[in-house]
Amino acid sequence: MSGPITLPTLRMMLDYVDTPVLVKLKSGLRIKGVLKTYDQHLNIILGDAEEIGETSIRRLGLTLVRGDSVVVITPAA
Amino acid sequence: MSGPITLPTLRMMLDYVDTPVLVKLKSGLRIKGVLKTYDQHLNIILGDAEEIGETSIRRLGLTLVRGDSVVVITPAA
Amino acid sequence: MSGPITLPTLRMMLDYVDTPVLVKLKSGLRIKGVLKTYDQHLNIILGDAEEIGETSIRRLGLTLVRGDSVVVITPAA
Amino acid sequence: MSGPITLPTLRMMLDYVDTPVLVKLKSGLRIKGVLKTYDQHLNIILGDAEEIGETSIRRLGLTLVRGDSVVVITPAA
Amino acid sequence: MSGPITLPTLRMMLDYVDTPVLVKLKSGLRIKGVLKTYDQHLNIILGDAEEIGETSIRRLGLTLVRGDSVVVITPAA
Amino acid sequence: MSGPITLPTLRMMLDYVDTPVLVKLKSGLRIKGVLKTYDQHLNIILGDAEEIGETSIRRLGLTLVRGDSVVVITPAA
Amino acid sequence: MSGPITLPTLRMMLDYVDTPVLVKLKSGLRIKGVLKTYDQHLNIILGDAEEIGETSIRRLGLTLVRGDSVVVITPAA
Incomplete structure (x- = not known):
């Protein structure tokens, strides 16, 4: 289990908002889309x-x- | 383990209520149905x-x- | 890990009590029986x-x- | 992860004490024995x-x- | 995830101390040794x-x- | 699940900042990059x-x- | 998930510091090295x-x- 992401990581995610990102999942599945919120x-x-x-x-x-x-x-x- | 979903994510789920959704599970199983509650x-x-x-x-x-x-x-x- | 199920979900389970249900497990195992309690x-x-x-x-x-x-x-x- | 079992489930386990039970594990392993304590x-x-x-x-x-x-x-x- | 073992289980482990035990792990690995502490x-x-x-x-x-x-x-x- | 890393481990990570590291994941995936933050x-x-x-x-x-x-x-x- | 290791186990780890140890991981990977800190x-x-x-x-x-x-x-x- 992972704890909640904290400030430095959150700040980086902020830069990604409204831009296309690629998310890789544990199952190996890859999903591409515009980051709306997190x-x-x-x-x-x-x-x-x-x-x-x-x-x-x-x-x-x-x-x-x-x-x-x-x-x-x-x-x- | 994931922590509880918080406000932005909850608000999006609200838009889905009473509409058909497709849920993909860790096992790869896919279930389609009308979202009643969450x-x-x-x-x-x-x-x-x-x-x-x-x-x-x-x-x-x-x-x-x-x-x-x-x-x-x-x-x- | 999943958090405890909360009110709306609990209420639905109440409707299932004393009725036959089918439970699908992570291992793929399926168990059918009359829901006694949860x-x-x-x-x-x-x-x-x-x-x-x-x-x-x-x-x-x-x-x-x-x-x-x-x-x-x-x-x- | 599962939370601790609560009253109704604990009460049922009480009925099993000192009787033979079959326990199925995540690995598929099955173990039979007399339930001493839990x-x-x-x-x-x-x-x-x-x-x-x-x-x-x-x-x-x-x-x-x-x-x-x-x-x-x-x-x- | 499993919660901490509690009294009845701890008491049984006490009986095992300084005796040879066989431990089976999730990976299927089996390790035999004298239980020193837990x-x-x-x-x-x-x-x-x-x-x-x-x-x-x-x-x-x-x-x-x-x-x-x-x-x-x-x-x- | 792992608890948060504590002081000695954090201090070592500090030495890695702005240097190239190799991260091995549970899936076996290996990712190399310059450690920006953690x-x-x-x-x-x-x-x-x-x-x-x-x-x-x-x-x-x-x-x-x-x-x-x-x-x-x-x-x- | 495992809880934090407690006193008896910590004390044993203390004996290992600055000595070569072999660590076996869930993935089956084995890593050998001198235990610096934990x-x-x-x-x-x-x-x-x-x-x-x-x-x-x-x-x-x-x-x-x-x-x-x-x-x-x-x-x-």
Whole structure:
């Protein structure tokens, strides 16, 4: 289990708001979308989200991602 | 473990109430249903729920989904 | 980890008491039985429970299911 | 993670004390034994315990089972 | 997650101190050794410990086993 | 679940700031980058991060790694 | 999840400081190094650490191992 993210990490997330990010989940699933909002447990809401598969992309729309599954967040090219 | 979802995320969930959503679980299971109610741990109650398999759909009816297993929630087309 | 289920979810569980339910566990195991009692961590007691396998059914009797393993609860036809 | 079992569930466990029970663990392991004692986290002590394999039974004797691994407890025929 | 073991379970562990025990871990690993000390989270210290493989035994010496991985503790013949 | 890292460990992390580190995750994923900041739950921000695969390297840029997934942190050659 | 290690276990770890230890992780990974420091959540710092594979050894240097992944700690021959 991870504790809540604290100030330095939160500040970085602030820079990501309204920009496209790529979220990698514990299951290996990758979801790309515009970061709308997040909370200190890294529960995330992505706009115009897409599930990025090995060979396909699945449109998801406004998506809630539960923080417990998040492994890595990076800016999406 | 994830902490409780907080205000911004809760507000988004409010928009989903009484609309069809697709819930993806840690096991890969996908359940579609009308979002009846939820709590801050993302324990969810879906009406007229269906288990969406690769090639089949299984009717579940009024279904409780435990928040601990929830990974992603999106609007269901 | 999931937090305790709260009021709306508890109220729904109340409707299930003394009715047959189907409980799906993290391991994929499915157990059917009459919901006798439950608590806020979804520790559940089922009467006349049966373990529903792909091709077989195994009689379990009065069964305690630990909430930590519960993924989905639905009414059993 | 599961919270501690509460009154209704504890009361049922009381009925099991000094009777043979079958405990199914997250790993799929099944252990049969006489329920000696338990606590609210379902840490369990079984007397004359046996590990029930697909084709073999392994004598364990007085055994402590950690609650974190417990999935299902049923009366053992 | 498991809560701390409480009185009845602790008392049983007391009987095991300075006797050989067999500890089975979540990974399936089995470790045999003399129980030196333990705490309420079942963090355990074993003396002259050995890792019991299917076909081999590996000498470990004075070994600390983290409670989080412990599934079953039994007396070692 | 791991508790927050405490003083001695935090002090060591301080030495790593602004130096290249290699982070190994529970999934086996390895990410290399310059340690920008971290918190007591080992939520980490890496600059110019790269995902180090068996045969390929994937540029990630400014990357947030959730502490819950971190297993090992070492200086990157 | 494991609670913090308490006095008896901490005292044993004290004996290990500045001596070579072998740490086995949940993933099966084995890391050998000189125990520099540790905290009550078994977050560990090893000096001159090496990753011990089945057929190869990989030099890691000063390494932080997150307690959540630790299963067994033994003195390294």
